[in-house]
Amino acid sequence: MINVTINGKEIQVPRGTMLLEACRQAGADIPTFCHDPHLQLAGSCRMCVVEAKGRWNLLASCVMPAENGMEIETESPSVVEARKIILELLLARHDLSCHTCERDGDCRLQDYCYRYGVKESRFAGEIIHFSKEDPNPFIERDYDKCIMCTKCVRVCKEITGAEAINVKDRGHHAAISTAFDGNLADSTCVFCGQCIMVCPVGALTSKVSMGKGKPYQVEKVLTTCTYCGTGCTLELNVKDDTVVGVSSNRDERYSPVNQGALCVKGRFGWDFIHAEDRLTTPLIRKNGELQPASWDEALDFAAAKLKQIKEASGPDALAMFASARITNEENYLAQKFMRAVIGTNNVDHCARL
16 A cells, blocks of 8 residues: 545555546546546546646646655646646537537536636637548437547447547547548447447437437436346436437446446337337237237137147147346246146247357
């Protein structure tokens, strides 16, 4: 353990702890753009700079290990001025259409500009447009709002493993791009939406949820994805009793299986919930046509047919396919029903690919 003094408060942290974590343990609120606890360190945005006594330059706290005896100030005049300049530099190439942005109210750039009173940028110059028209049905790529934190690039490589995007060009012309600046559908992208999950601004958003409600207008309901047996945790975004989107919950206490990561189905495949042609009642085929029926009628009909087949052809004439979309308990009952009631071992499961 080593001793570090942060804003006059002395704490002990294990050797090797980054200053960012030490500051947060001491109760300091350090702003970050590029840092993510699930990704490799980048240290590129410099919003997390702090001042160390005796050091001539400010330190990027997310990549600087704490040293024994350090005295750190997290909101000194030099630190605040540096963060203001960084925000102004970001604003110089950021599309400030906050009133129509899907991330309005849930945008770190917006939050930090408010926190430090940055209203505009003094760094006027050539305006380059990076927004990318992409015909894919899932991800909106509005890079005019990109702040080049590169979290989308790193999450695509380190968590999804697709490596579909990277940084092209350098300096004022740097932008996020696929190979040869093509469309996502022509790249190795699997449309998992992890890039949306980590984007701190409105550069990457969901096309499926677009225009259906801003973050502060929705209620987030924690639940479990039902598409397969993995058991990923997700949040349903609900507005006016209607599901309008899905977001990640990255708290390991509630999301131990996937820690926020989802597949294309879990993140974007929710619009069937309110589909107009979704069945709302059981149907029984009568005289060649499906007719609405009550649950009692439908269950009695199914039971009679199962009994008829078993008596005529034996229990092995029947088979059951269970589902990964139901609970373990329901799957247990399904196989027990076939083995103990019907009398056959013909049980299979859609997850046995």
